[in-house]
Amino acid sequence: MEFMxxxxxxxxxxxxxxxxxxxxxxNSASARVTITEVHLESGACQPRHIHETSEQTWYAVQxxxxxxxxxxxxxxxxxxxxxxxxxxxxxxLLNDSEAAFMYISVTSPPIDFGYAYENKK
Numbered sequence: 001m002e003f004m005x006x007x008x009x010x011x012x013x014x015x016x017x018x019x020x021x022x023x024x025x026x027n028s029a030s031a032r033v034t035i036t037e038v039h040l041e042s043g044a045c046q047p048r049h050i051h052e053t054s055e056q057t058w059y060a061v062q063x064x065x066x067x068x069x070x071x072x073x074x075x076x077x078x079x080x081x082x083x084x085x086x087x088x089x090x091x092x093l094l095n096d097s098e099a100a101f102m103y104i105s106v107t108s109p110p111i112d113f114g115y116a117y118e119n120k121k
Contacts, residue, residue: 002028002029004022004027009021009022010026013120013121014116015044016043016045017046019037019039019113020036020037020039021034021036022035024110024112024113025110025112026114033106033107034105034106034110034111035104035105036113037103039100039101040100040102041100042097042100044094045068045092046092046093048090048091049090049116051088051111052087054107055084055087056084057082058077058082058083058085058103058105059082060077060082060103061102061103062100063078063097063100063101063102064078064079065078065094065095065097066093066095067092068092068094069092070089074094
């Protein structure tokens with residue numbers, strides 16, 4: 001059994017984006033998933049990107065945003081929605097609303113997301 005207390009969870013951040021690493025390679029021996037709680041302030045963006053060898057599933061917990069997809073496509077992403085991105089699939093998120101946006105991300109196999117953020121706490 002592994003138990004993660006809140007103080008064991010690493011926080012990564014970029015301007016307007018906080019990524020709470022609930023379960024990741026730094027605090028868990030899991031070889032199957034990374035679980036992340038991501039908060040975006042109004043106007044914040046996670047630019048389009050890919051994960052070549054991992055898939056991600058996002059569950060929108062709070063707010064309204066816009067998925068940033070391949071070929072400059074977008075799609076509304078709102079509280080209660082779920083989206084899954086296959087390995088190598090382009091994805092990102094823009095919080096184009098006036099309120100905060102939050103989603104839970106499950107990534108498999110796990111990724112250490114430290115490379116994508118400016119700050120670590």
